Amino acid sequence: MAREILEKVTMKCPICRETHEIEVVQEVKSTYLKGELAVCLLREHYCSNAYDTFETEEDKVLNEASMKDAVRKSRGLLTASEIVAIRKQYGASQSGLAPVFEETAKNRQNYCTL
Numbered sequence: 001m002a003r004e005i006l007e008k009v010t011m012k013c014p015i016c017r018e019t020h021e022i023e024v025v026q027e028v029k030s031t032y033l034k035g036e037l038a039v040c041l042l043r044e045h046y047c048s049n050a051y052d053t054f055e056t057e058e059d060k061v062l063n064e065a066s067m068k069d070a071v072r073k074s075r076g077l078l079t080a081s082e083i084v085a086i087r088k089q090y091g092a093s094q095s096g097l098a099p100v101f102e103e104t105a106k107n108r109q110n111y112c113t114l
């Protein structure tokens with residue numbers, strides 16, 4: 001899988017325990033989430049001393065959101081970012097979404113339970 005370097009940061013490395021330049025990388029990965037195969041972008045930090053990767057707290061939050069979106073996509077549901085875009089377009093609050101999306105109203109509970 002292709003690994004893309006997003007940026008380089010100098011920080012204390014939790015793997016080799018030295019302060020050095022670390023690559024922030026993004027990789028397409030497939031993973032099982034709630035029993036479903038999801039393909040998503042995962043962000044990691046790469047230690048070139050240990051040839052190993054680790055996740056910061058920020059990476060974990062971003063990756064979790066990315067995986068949830070990936071599962072929604074694989075189910076043909078709207079992703080969180082798409083819902084936000086549509087809400088803005090219609091100026092709708094969450095409770096105001098139902099009339100706009102009668103078709104998908106039954107799926108709304110899924111968004112909340114994912």
Ligand SMILES: [Zn+2]
Nearest residue numbers: 013016047049
């Ligand atoms: Zn390191």
